Amino acid sequence: MVFMMNPTQSHLINTAIALFLGRGYGAVGTAELCRAAGVNKGTFYHFFASKAALLAAAIARYADDLGAEFDTIARSDLTPSEKLVALFGVPERANQAWKDDDGVAQGCLVGNMTLELGGEEPEVRAATLAALAKWKASIRPILAACREEQEPKIPLSDAQIDADANRIISLLQGGLLLAKAYDAPEHIGAMAPVALAMMTAPAAI
Amino acid sequence: MVFMMNPTQSHLINTAIALFLGRGYGAVGTAELCRAAGVNKGTFYHFFASKAALLAAAIARYADDLGAEFDTIARSDLTPSEKLVALFGVPERANQAWKDDDGVAQGCLVGNMTLELGGEEPEVRAATLAALAKWKASIRPILAACREEQEPKIPLSDAQIDADANRIISLLQGGLLLAKAYDAPEHIGAMAPVALAMMTAPAAI
């Protein structure tokens, strides 16, 4: 999918990411999308079967980009706890940049589309689930290292780590939602200490 | 606003809550709204200046209802920690009920609309901010009691309690987002232990 993609198609995807993030799926029409990308209707439908298909592709690219940043953190030489905290810096910086450039914190494409479209548009739902799965895969090793560091003796269950990963995603998305609500990206970083508290809680969660 | 409201208007608001929650703002048209409420277009625009105005009213009612449940918990005779955990049961039960009835967990109207509409539609944004403020007001005394119980000596700063309240809202909304993504209401309750860990963290957050 990522190899040798047609530049027009690629540009359409980038335009979609920017517009859907900023104004939502329903509020952005195909005509506006084409105008913004400098492309004609026919070209749009040459590359994508539908508006929903474009969104699915946009989510996939967005998820890849963000996942790559998570992986970079996971592979860095920070301590597990520092890595955990660093995760929250990624969406926070992105939202701060949007706020500086466009005047508004826009949240996260995956979170936004999940709440706007829910179960409708099956291919979009599939794309969001794939995005969450990818992010969880990037985060899981960090959490395993955190638990290891804390209680080296106790063997880690996969289910436990998976539940932890879900909670970290929730923390990120909860912070992102508040950031968009208040147009204040710092709410994202404010959840990092909670993640830390959760991973070091005396009572096993 | 709540006194002696016209029944037709009230019914329109309830219909709006159900439809916008389930399918999003952009995906539900005024015609469908009217059909579902058994009302004509003209009647709709007799009571509401626009589709956005109806949404604002729907958010206000939704926020009142949920806030009342939070208040009931706050005034109960549970311990502060138990109250904190009980908060998460409210949206979890609502989503479980939707899942049982309609087949899908629908999230939270305020969270859904915040991510779908963001800064657009000023009156909607005002309604969501009011909703968050109301919920925070209900939650704040519970958090103050938790802190009190933990460290009776240290005086509580309003800013600290406010930051705590924001984090609890984030926890709730993060859980709600995952619940909608996976159509699994239990992700909401899964955030309760995190709230507990946060309020009892050895390192002050």
Place this chain on the structure above:
DNA sequence: CCGGTCCTTGACCGATGGGTCAAATCAAAT
């Protein structure tokens, strides 16, 4: 110079979007 494939054009389609309006109906209050 050819044939074929990929890409692009822009006009066009029926349906639906949010919103308006003049006229009809209803419920008191006089």
Place this chain on the structure above:
DNA sequence: ATTTGATTTGACCCATCGGTCAAGGACCGG
């Protein structure tokens, strides 16, 4: 019984919606 104001009706407006299509370019290996 009449007036008055709030409520309700349903036809109507036009812009925009997502999507289609027949025709042309652009670029290829041969």
